[in-house]
Amino acid sequence: MDQHKSLESRIKQKAAELGFVACGFARADAAPRTAARLREWLDDGRHGTMIWMEERAHHRGSPAGLWPEVRSVIALGMSYAPAADPLALAEVGDRGRISVYAQGADYHDVVKKALKALGRWLAQEAGCDLKVFVDTAPVMEKPLSEAAGLGWQGKHTNLVSRAHGSWLFLGAIYTTLELAPDGGPTGGCGSCDACQQACPTDAFPAPYQLDARRCVSYLTIEHAGPIPAALREGIGNRIYGCDDCLAVCPWNKFAASAAANKAFVPRAELAAPRLAELIALDDPSFRQVFAGSPIKRIGRDRMVRNALIAAGNSGDAALAVPVARLLDDPAPAVRGAAAWALGRLDRERFAQERDARLAAECDADVRAEWEVA
Template identity: 80%
Template sequence: MQQSKSLETAICEKAAELGFAACGIARADAAPLAGGRLHEWLAEGRHGDMIWMAERAHHRESPAGLWPEVRSVISLGMSYAPAADPLALAETGERGRISVYAQGADYHDVMKKALKALGRWLAQEAGCDLKVFVDTAPVMEKPLAEAAGLGWQGKHTNLVSREHGSWLFLGAIYTTLALAPTGPSGGGCGSCDACRTACPTDAFPAPYQLDARRCISYLTIELKGPIPEEFRERIGNRIYGCDDCLAVCPWNKFAAAAAANLAFAPRAELTAPELAELLALDDAGFRHVFSGSPIKRIGRDRMMRNCLIAAGNSGEPALLPSVEALLDDPDPVVREAAEWARERLTSPRGSP
């Protein structure tokens, strides 16, 4: 027992050395309700165009569904707690708002490198088989992290930590080792409903439920076609993601920016980008500006669509030339968004 305990302690100590702010262990079957909730969510169509969620649901519903040999899950979190107020640019129409998580280095790359390093160390120490995952794999990171004691899923469905608030990137290591679980952390949201109240598009039909089709993060990142007009005005100047439901969580008062991994420090050009400059980017320019950023994954056309929606909401006539320059863009979604933005800027009191 002492040896097993020592190994678990060593795992979390090694994780801390590699830049993880949170570490916990759960049995592979520690989140038995997650699969059923996933299938209910999919059946209601709340995943929108994220077809990959449904295509690999059988892998995602439980760790054993993905890898039958798994016995334990090591859940890990890296802090990206911001030093500045994520909502500070809400009324700055000529600038775009980028979600805090995307203002620094691509977390996929940073997390995967650290997870692989921890995995190599563990394999050498314990002679086990293992697999490492960030969020591109069919893994239910949040229920597993809750079972491992990293926090709990809040009413906004994201993980909330006592120490790190809402600002944790999550990763997991599946292993054949039978490790002793750390157990849940306790805590909860109580009567607080701040996250749901703050959502601009009413994306939470009930506490602990998310309709991704109404979520600004989904609309600006995952959705490939035109953004539905009913949401455009409420998107405001958000051009990549949305932090509102996370930023208002009271537990964030315990989240120290000093605990954030330095790799996620915001790049100056991404903290308050000017819409006019972004709207002028061609494909090569887009790739240059967003090199090393998770934003690069959505491509230039989707970013132009988002920036045009923000321009249309800006009330800034000075952005009209930048908008009109995209009326003949090769991409039809960009052209439609440019027409919408022009109409908004030339007839701000008319129908959007």
């Protein structure tokens, strides 16, 4: 590598060699409004049951809040731009829709491996201290990436890049180095509100604001209990995450799938899974199907719950039989989703099952499931 180049140029070159398509630098204090915006979001309760957001808000608010010695942030993006239309399965009732980012290898593993390699190289080159982060740490990657010039936070609150659209996994390196900062964001959303209009559950109370409690990604991934009945129809056949607000963004016409890391190429069994097969999963088969996938962290019960909601929305009466098998599942959220789905698919059988259960001795939770359904 050319030692006559600036350290910043050499970092960007090395980042590209490791699979990052975007790299920029920001001062550690370059996003001063982050803490106040986070506090307002938390105070409004829009984080739902994501208690960890509240518990480590003091670390999230600024890089120095997590590591006082940090002087610069290296913001990095790895592309997962899809080759196929993320909305193609919207009307295919017997299939589940998995968010593009989760159809291939676990991005936590792929991005962190590259971050660690870049960090080792940088420590050797510059003799600095540093820390690497991807997603699971209390780091606000999106405002930091905006400050480093990777893009801007769009009206859907996700980062939008001129070159890569909405399809970037973000990582960050905090370092004691004083790196020359890149410029701030270039571009913007203008009058476009495509993402706002596309949201199936009205999760955006206003542009640039997200209420996670109504977001399909939150409901299908982070939320452990029964999904609120009023939001179930809006989930459609989405069983893990949602791409709608990203997929409709006009900036994605510039995002080339050729730039995507090959680790994120969809696995065949995750590109268009059959709902009947997902409903039938027990814990061992769930672990087998989703080994090496970020989906594995939600567990069997949450996945089957999601698949049952999708089955109830499918209009496919053939799914009533596998749905009914789960009416006595050990997991309350699964039982409740099965009762709701059966009521949508086979009203006569649902009435029979409900009357038999309510007439028998049953606890309040079981009674509530059938009364809601």
